[in-house]
Amino acid sequence: MPKLKTKRAAAKRFKKTGTGQLKRMKAYKSHILTKKSQKRKRNLRKSTITDSTNAKVMKKILPY
Secondary structure (H helix, E strand, O other), X not given: OOOOOOOHHHHXXXXXXXXXXXXXXXXXXXXXXXXXXXXXXXXHOOEEEOOHHHXXXXXXXXXX
16 A cells, blocks of 8 residues: 655645644635724634544545
């Protein structure tokens, strides 16, 4: 069985935690920031865990 290739685009966006979950940054923080409130922009800075509905597919494209 050959080694599996990691999808590089996903590897740059997601990190595995110690428990095997996937950590990601939140979206909508790159532009058109003037109409977003300070509280909303502050909360977008934080990282979060990938939803469990996507986790199975994500672990397949990030094997290592």
